[in-house]
Amino acid sequence: MDYNNILVELEEHLAIVTINRPKKLNALNTATIKELHLAFKALQKNNKVRVIILTGAGDKAFVAGADISEFAHFNTKQGGQLAAQGQELLFDYIENLEKPVIAAINGFALGGGLELAMSCHFRIASHNARMGLPEVSLGVIPGYGGTQRLPQLIGKGRAMEMIMTGGMIDVERAIEYGLVNHIASSEELLDFCTDIAKKIAKNSPMAISQAIKAINAGFKHDVHGFEVEINAFGQCFGTDDFKEGTTAFLEKRKASFQGS
Numbered sequence: 001m002d003y004n005n006i007l008v009e010l011e012e013h014l015a016i017v018t019i020n021r022p023k024k025l026n027a028l029n030t031a032t033i034k035e036l037h038l039a040f041k042a043l044q045k046n047n048k049v050r051v052i053i054l055t056g057a058g059d060k061a062f063v064a065g066a067d068i069s070e071f072a073h074f075n076t077k078q079g080g081q082l083a084a085q086g087q088e089l090l091f092d093y094i095e096n097l098e099k100p101v102i103a104a105i106n107g108f109a110l111g112g113g114l115e116l117a118m119s120c121h122f123r124i125a126s127h128n129a130r131m132g133l134p135e136v137s138l139g140v141i142p143g144y145g146g147t148q149r150l151p152q153l154i155g156k157g158r159a160m161e162m163i164m165t166g167g168m169i170d171v172e173r174a175i176e177y178g179l180v181n182h183i184a185s186s187e188e189l190l191d192f193c194t195d196i197a198k199k200i201a202k203n204s205p206m207a208i209s210q211a212i213k214a215i216n217a218g219f220k221h222d223v224h225g226f227e228v229e230i231n232a233f234g235q236c237f238g239t240d241d242f243k244e245g246t247t248a249f250l251e252k253r254k255a256s257f258q259g260s
């Protein structure tokens with residue numbers, strides 16, 4: 001598929017999705033959000049793809065936020081629709097994707113950019129990364145899940161401070177807060193993420209998707225996390241991946257998973 005605002009590269013079991021508006025610091029306009037939705041939908045269906053890395057083009061920004069020029073004149077109704085549509089098409093969509101998505105934060109991750117990184121299953125950042133939710137400086141609040149996911153990841157008090165000050169934190173602070181898992185140099189960021197992606201890709205894609213569902217369930221109010229885990233655990237037993245994984249262990253060989 002042809003995209004205007006993003007790039008999608010496939011290599012073995014890995015897909016790298018790059019938001020490609022470097023002159024606008026990869027700011028998320030509506031067109032980019034729609035393209036990202038289509039790309040993630042296609043990657044979800046592609047049986048070969050097991051892990052996805054999401055990053056931004058250029059050496060300055062992952063994503064510097066929602067495109068301010070697009071919503072500056074919006075009214076109350078349009079503002080609500082912007083948040084609802086974005087959450088449905090992209091942010092919740094990525095969080096609930098059945099395949100792991102790693103955010104490679106290669107510079108500024110601000111506003112919708114940090115919210116996008118927080119929708120991913122975990123984050124790895126380069127030394128020059130700066131993260132923050134500056135929305136209150138624009139007279140608005142984070143609307144792509146930031147008020148929910150930031151406290152989940154770093155705790156309520158720290159999230160309150162970050163959102164109220166609108167300030168940026170550097171990678172050392174982000175590591176201390178648990179917002180990112182690892183730091184890499186700008187040059188090595190994608191290789192670092194790829195190494196982790198390859199380790200993930202060796203494991204059962206079916207089990208990984210069940211694990212994502214069970215972990216996410218613990219952060220939802222309409223389901224019971226422990227019950228979702230019990231059900232997902234049981235489901236694994238009826239799969240080829242489970243048969244292969246346990247048989248390979250008993251036969252003292254490496255498992256070769258097909259993902260079902």
Ligand code: COA
Pocket residue numbers: 023024025027064065066067068069108110111112134135138
């Ligand atoms: N929406 C729309 N355009 C954006 C943008 C955003 N969120 N962030 C950056 N841009 C654009 C700038 O308008 C500029 O475009 P121009 O060259 O056509 O004028 C271009 O990207 C480069 O940004 P610039 O501000 O010149 O770079 P800088 O290095 O001086 O500053 C930032 C970098 C990230 C500090 C600054 O761009 C910024 O504060 N961006 C907005 C961050 C924000 O509030 N995000 C939350 C939005 S809800």
